[in-house]
Amino acid sequence: MSTSKETVAHVLGQLEPLDVRARAMFGEYGLYCDEKMVALICDDTVFVKPSGVSDDYLDAVSLAPPYPGAKDHLAIPQERLDDTDWLHEFIQRTADVLPVPKKKKPKAR
Secondary structure, three states: OOOOHHHHHHHHHHHOOOOEEEEEEOOEEEEEEOOEEEEEEEOOEEEEOOOOOHHHOOOHHHEEOOOOOOOOEEEOOHHHHOOHHHHHHHHHHHHHHOOOOOOOOOOOO
């Protein structure tokens, strides 16, 4: 089952005015904050990458793979998506501690 565009629009709306965007990936979505992938939206659920700040927001009970074969991420319960202050802080702090993605080298011709 794939994620609906309505779910993505709702999550992005909840995260305004943070610098976030969603990118379609194989029927699901990657969620980027400050150009760092901080979460996946799979099956209409937001899964945040575990980081050094994760324990401040959710416990290990929230760990689950976003898709079969994936590493565990923190599944955000629906009621927490409606708490914009909590959600903004969690997503921004996660982005702050994740490394800057490496630039891809151009392909040689």
